[in-house]
Amino acid sequence: xxDDLEVRPGIVIPAHELQWRFSRAGGPGGQGVNTTDSRVxxxxxxxxxxxxxxxxxxxxxxxxxxRLVDGCLTVTSSESRSQWQNxxxxxxxxxxxxxxxTAPAPRPRQATRPTRASQERRxxxxxxxxQTKRLRGSTADE
Numbered sequence: 001x002x003d004d005l006e007v008r009p010g011i012v013i014p015a016h017e018l019q020w021r022f023s024r025a026g027g028p029g030g031q032g033v034n035t036t037d038s039r040v041x042x043x044x045x046x047x048x049x050x051x052x053x054x055x056x057x058x059x060x061x062x063x064x065x066x067r068l069v070d071g072c073l074t075v076t077s078s079e080s081r082s083q084w085q086n087x088x089x090x091x092x093x094x095x096x097x098x099x100x101x102t103a104p105a106p107r108p109r110q111a112t113r114p115t116r117a118s119q120e121r122r123x124x125x126x127x128x129x130x131q132t133k134r135l136r137g138s139t140a141d142e
Contacts, residue, residue, distance in 0.1 A: 007095050020042060022083060043075075046073050
């Protein structure tokens with residue numbers, strides 16, 4: 001489980017930069033509920049990491065600023081009774097959050113002009129629609 005976290009192709013977080021904490025989870029658990037530390041807390045220091053290129057790190061800091069506490073991103077998982085499954089879920093969630101935060105901005109839309117044929121189709125459809133509505137109105141008056 002101590003493998004590196006692949007966020008996206010070209011972006012890998014080394015395992016030594018991830019911090020794990022385990023605690024007792026609430027909810028059902030049977031006899032082991034008070035003895036097993038199945039809740040998982042995974043923390044990654046986005047502000048001080050060396051594994052992200054500077055522009056990528058700045059983009060992640062800007063997009064995640066509302067989730068960060070002292071520059072650290074924390075993900076908690078306690079859905080499962082198994083610590084191992086909670087660790088897998090926390091890793092998956094961390095990868096998804098970081099992938100979205102480090103994704104490059106979409107290319108700006110290239111402005112285009114409608115073709116003459118599309119303009120004519122639109123106007124023809126508008127005239128047809130207006131004709132239908134006019135016919136509807138005249139039958140109601142009679």
